[in-house]
Amino acid sequence: MKFFIDTANLDQIKEANDLGILDGVTTNPSLMAKVGVKGQQAIMDHYAKIAEIVDGDVSAEVFSTTFNEIVEEGKKLAAIHPNIVVKVPMIKDGIKALKWFTDNGIKTNCTLVFSAGQAILAAKAGATYVSPFIGRIDDSNWDGVQLIEQIAQIYSLQGYKTEILAASIRSPLHIVQCAQAGADVITSPLDPILGLLKHPLTDIGLAKFLEDAKTMG
Ligand code: G3P
Numbered sequence: 001m002k003f004f005i006d007t008a009n010l011d012q013i014k015e016a017n018d019l020g021i022l023d024g025v026t027t028n029p030s031l032m033a034k035v036g037v038k039g040q041q042a043i044m045d046h047y048a049k050i051a052e053i054v055d056g057d058v059s060a061e062v063f064s065t066t067f068n069e070i071v072e073e074g075k076k077l078a079a080i081h082p083n084i085v086v087k088v089p090m091i092k093d094g095i096k097a098l099k100w101f102t103d104n105g106i107k108t109n110c111t112l113v114f115s116a117g118q119a120i121l122a123a124k125a126g127a128t129y130v131s132p133f134i135g136r137i138d139d140s141n142w143d144g145v146q147l148i149e150q151i152a153q154i155y156s157l158q159g160y161k162t163e164i165l166a167a168s169i170r171s172p173l174h175i176v177q178c179a180q181a182g183a184d185v186i187t188s189p190l191d192p193i194l195g196l197l198k199h200p201l202t203d204i205g206l207a208k209f210l211e212d213a214k215t216m217g
Helices: 010-018 029-034 040-053 067-078 092-103 116-124 134-139 144-158 172-181 190-195 200-214
Strands: 002-006 024-026 057-061 084-089 108-113 129-132 163-166 185-188
Touching (some): 010 040, 010 190, 024 185, 040 057, 040 067, 057 108, 067 084, 067 092, 092 108, 092 116, 108 116, 116 144, 129 144, 134 144, 144 163, 144 172, 172 185, 172 190, 185 190
Parallel strands (some): 002 024, 002 185, 024 057, 057 084, 108 129, 129 163
16 A cells, blocks of 8 residues: 655655655645645645655646646646646546546546545546545544545446545544555545554563663673
8 A cells, every 4th residue: 555645735745755655645725725835836846856856746736626627737746846746626627537537648636535436437447546535524524534435345346546635634633543444545634654663562562671771791
């Protein structure tokens, strides 16, 4: 399972990349706004900076919602760097645009996916990645991890090539559950990734080993 970081914060991207286990980055308009990027050129420059840090796919989301505009915006984003993946919302014009990008050799990530039916449409359109938002599903009283299992089963039965990118991750447990459910990729903020390191018995065990090491001079 690949690890992507879900942020536009360059320091956090560097920190995750320095761990040596980072395979890519995802962003969305909310995450870009959070780091204070304003204006089209600044947005393009920010994606270029991210792509320079990480050797892997970088999802850049379109702000448009009509077919022609999504295609035009996506072409500009894809031209920034070979690793840019155009992130397109799960709407009717988005599906049409996904198919256009597929036919024109541009990688895509279909975002805002909350059902197996939406995931089937994204795969039919040839999306490189499909992003089910598991945390937001949990927030609305459904089971996000169960959706990952369902999509994994359908994609395997049908032979769809689209990779399942579990998004809206909220905890280290989500990451473990997604690995178990058959996700190809998780995209997570930095904290849940670092949370995977933690176990009190590791801390207690290390403290004892270091104490005993001192007695040996
Ligand atoms: O990038 C999309 C997704 O990961 C958003 O997560 O926490 O805003 O639901 P969240």
